[in-house]
Amino acid sequence: MENNKALLHRITVTGSVQALVIDDDILFAGLDGGLIAAYSLDTFDLVSQVQAHEDSVLGLDLCAQQELLFTTTQHKIAFRDRRCVLRAYSARTSLAFFGAQNGSLSWYRVPEGRNGVPVPETPFSPVARKHRFFDSFGPGGTQDPLQLRGPNGTLKVGGRRHTVHLENYQAYSHKSYVFAMVLAKGLFQHDAEEEVLITGGGGGTIKLWRIEATSSGVLELFKLRNKGLSVLSLAYSGSFLYAGLSGGVVHIYNLSSCQLVHKLRVGQDDVLQTQISCGSVIAGSSGGLLTQFNSQFSEVASWQAHNGKILASYHSHTPSRKILATGGNDNTIAIWDPKDPEATSVAQAVQSDDELLKSLRQFIGYQTVSVDPRHARDCHEAANFLRKLCNAFGATATVLSPAGQEGVSPILLAKFRASAEPEDSKTILFYGHYDVVGAEMSVNAKGRRNWYADPFSLTPLNGFFYGRGVSDNKGPILAALYAVADLVQQSRLSCNVTFLLEGDEEAGSRGFRPTVQQHHDLIGPVNHILLSNSYWLDDHVPCLTFGMRGVVHATVNITSSRQADLHSGMDGKAVQHEPLKDLTVLLSTILGPNGTDITIPGFNGSIDKLTDGESAAYNQIASSLLAGHPEIKSQQEFAQSLMQRWRYPNLTIHQISVPEAKTAVTISRTAQATLSIRIVPSQTAEEVATSLTAHLEKSFAKLHSNNKLEVRITAKADPWLGNPRSPLFQSLRSAIVDVWNPESDDGGRSFPDSASRPPDPSISEIISPVLRPPHRRASTLASSGTFTSANTPHEPLFIREGGSIPAISFLEKEFGADAAMFPMGQASDNAHLDNERIRVENLKKGGAVLKRVFGML
Known part of the structure; x- marks a missing residue:
């Protein structure tokens, strides 16, 4: 069941949400089909979107210094063709790291500025080479290689090709898929800013890598093994590493001693996402469940966040706001408040x-x-x-x-x-x-x-x-x-x-x-x-x-002195006053022959005349809206329609009713009409109600009917003009x-x-x-x-x-x-x-x- 107390907002998107990242008050989402969408975290409106790739955007990262957004997808991206699924960016060394399905690890130095040096594309370029597995013939003997170009033959918006050199590629960094990657710093006492790359693979191994800034390489420092469990997500806080594993387990390691210190049981589903937020651990599972643990590793909340797998998550915090964003294959992004509600002061x-x-x-x-x-x-x-x-x-x-x-x-x-x-x-x-x-x-x-x-x-x-x-x-x-x-x-x-x-x-x-x-x-x-x-x-x-406008609501009721209904064939007479006929004639006296005029004596004389200034104001409103509403065919006609609804009165008959007739030939002993009159600022509700009642009673008297008339004013409100x-x-x-x-x-x-x-x-x-x-x-x-x-x-x-x-x-x-x-x-x-x-x-x-x-x- 969804925990509505923590849900700040939910956004529906056009495909599975594969990656999320937050920059100040903007949420970027990488979606199926290569779309990147940006949403305001203030109003949750779509700010912008771009078709960045042909295939799903599997990873997003930000370089705030150069205002760059890194994306990874299933495209061929480097020296050796492979599918890139994970990434991390080190601002200190300007290195972008990529993990892949073939277990390899590669890195690329982002050039100063935004352009870099483009690599000429030839039939012999690394990007054009065929891979023996990923570009092999499929069933039926046909090839369906992934495309870097859009349908019109041009690169996707913002696309520039860069080549990862052979010396920046390490094969078999893991024995299986590289599922998780995170950059941590503060692990070394001699240099609190030194970064360590941590990767997790499908084989159950977690590896710590030293980033060699001078040689632009990585050096394996240590490995942690989780026998029989794949490492699917990683997060760190201080000196502790949190690893989300297959089978619904989260392992917590002390990186100072490289020891396993605690195990958290989330359930049976794989832990695809792990985040540290407000001192608590939040784990997202393949079953769409979010589970929150406090700093003592006790479970404090668990709720159904998505109707499917939680494929992406990102935690952001500022002095005034802390949020957790999650995305899933149910085509939604959810934004959560991870704070403890009891800790919020007035x-x-x-x-x-x-x-x-x-x-x-x-x-x-x-x-x-x-x-x-x-x-x-x-x-x-x-x-x-x-x-x-x-x-x-x-x-x-x-x-x-x-x-x-x-x-x-x-x-x-x-x-x-x-x-x-x-x-x-x-x-x-x-x-x-x-x-x-x-x-x-x-x-x-x-x-x-x-x-x-x-x-x-x-x-x-x-x-x-x-x-x-x-x-x-x-x-x-x-x-x-x-x-x-x-x-x-x-x-x-x-x-x-x-x-x-x-x-x-x-x-x-x-x-x-x-x-x-x-x-x-x-x-x-x-x-x-x-x-x-x-x-x-x-x-x-x-x-x-x-x-x-003001309003006068009234009910008009005409009742026969008889105690029962009559039969129109046995009892109907040409000169007989039936309640419904009397009511019909009576209503006609307040509407005029064309049904649009209000004919209550003195009613129309109290309406203010339209001045030139007022007419100009209505035309100005119509003119202001004209540019954005092509359905307005005539400025003058639209201005007139506003006047009819705003500055002129109107009488509406809402309902005419008789008791349910037993047959189609019944003469009902009573008939009732409900009506309202919208009045304008030069009129008062009391005066109109009095005039309406007096006019109906006078008109009814002229009918010389033996029926009884009752006029009830049920509600009234004066108009207002500020x-x-x-x-x-x-x-x-x-x-x-x-x-x-x-x-x-x-x-x-x-x-x-x-x-x-x-x-x-x-x-x-x-x-x-x-x-x-x-x-x-x-x-x-x-x-x-x-x-x-x-x-x-x-x-x-x-x-x-x-x-x-x-x-x-x-x-x-x-x-x-x-x-x-x-x-x-x-x-x-x-x-x-x-x-x-x-x-x-x-x-x-x-x-x-x-x-x-x-x-x-």
Whole structure:
């Protein structure tokens, strides 16, 4: 079973992962088919890839001094044709070492600079010679030699041929395959920097070699024997050597005395990978299992890391971050946190992105479905989780019970004080909600699941976090909390920040308004209100939302005085008022003859006229997106479509229903319609609700029907229109420009395939195969686009939305403060749908934007 507590991220790739190496914040992966892929360890996005070889990349190594990446493959690489499978590079001597399947050991001095001296290729060159075994005739009498050239007859990208000279080749260094190779230093007291080459072979022998810098050779120092067991992996730490062997054994040697000091039993599968991380030994097996031992050699953890063999691993550590990367023949790369979670302090937790991930994993695990009473306990536990987290970060946190409501989730109030606490410190109220809509795994007839994994278990995959609520609204809440906590720790919080987090937004915010009014003085005073609960227009251009439509939800019910349904043949009369007929006529009075006009008296007269400046702003949005979205055929038409969704009202009839008819000739005694009216900033929900009710009642009276009409306003929210020129919006704009467009050659923006790759079927036991869900988008734009760093807008788009969030306008009026909406999510986040997600880069940069705002306002 996968140990999710240690998994930082998983990336699906196009083939088996044969080699891994890390350089600062970039992970390089050597894959089947000769592909080398580079991934950001910050966002886990694909940064670059190159088709380096025809065949699988079996080894990777780095030369940081010359910025070189060494790769080994099954190509002919030296004086004598053989298949090279292992490598190591000595920066001190500039020697690259290669082990091979024929047991040989060879080395090559890397020339100064990047070019070196190319070797002319002739029919007599060593690279062109035939090997009696590897290039022999196969079944059927045909040859299928390995090719160094690509399909167009040219060398692969970056390829230069160099020849290993005969004097740099040692045959039979081992009696079998050279499976493992590592460079160790610090073994000699007289020279702590002197390096020793250690190799392990299929014959069970481990050899230590002195590197002769002057003669460019190696001299065997000592050998260790493991009778009957192949040496498949090697690692060292200090004076100890760790050897992963066939049969599930790890031998530990003291290199100072060349003695076997301990044996670790991993299982029955071969130990293909061995790493030393954070003082512990981590062994990866051919069965896909990772087993961790502490410094006393006691097993502390074991988990299924891959659905197949673990073919590659690499450990990297910096003062702020330690990670372990593994790759397997299940076509995935997994990035793990090898630290002991009990050893992490609160101070470290604030600084680490990995700690944000841990908190998000726990937060997503609470099934905070507010409309389902079965999850009431989870809602209360989530509120308590947030309270404890805020307290740990230095806030004063209080849990408020919704006024006059039973069974409604509590509201969390947490206050962070400005570091300097000047008399004129401003206060930002950050509003969010920790409840979510329901989500369940389901399987179709073909056995495909609708979610990649359990929706209430965070899944880090291909540069995204998947899970219910990760985008709406748990991810942004934690990003904001960690941004404030980081500033508190650094004594750089320039304003007071108050978090007001409710747990009933998805159920209509029951009791929220009276609770806030009751605790007005405790919450306030407030200067600015900030939310992060909406989405970009597409997947590439950051946005700031300054307006939303309001909404009035209504149910219209018409009931007959009769107690039973009637038969249309026996009881139907031409002059009889049937409930469904009355309802149909009544609805027609609010829609007009063409079905698109709202004909409630006085409704359209309250809509603001379109100004020239507003029209220009819509055209500017369309123009900014035009370069990256070829599906926009007309800038003017797209601008008009935005206006229709954002600044004009709309009436929708969602459902017309009657009780289930027993036969096709039943006259139902009752009929009901549910509808909503999206209203615009020049209107109020109360006025529209009153006008709608009055108009329906007046129109129904004109029917002279003996049926009974009931109009119920089930929910309402006022529209909101912010001021894009306010200090808060301008601070957000400036922070977005700084974070998303740092001064760099590439503009600092990455452009992933936003649709993301679906998991490969071969990893179904770890990540379930799924159907591609429809994307929840804030617009009709395709989530993917053709933007580049050259044509992407460097300023955020100021947009409005057609949806409604009741809390915004209420909080503005209650505290007399201006509000701003900062969307973190992309258009394809699938909020409220299957496979809800948020991009790792968006979440991290969203937190960075808020950190700048909280530090400057």
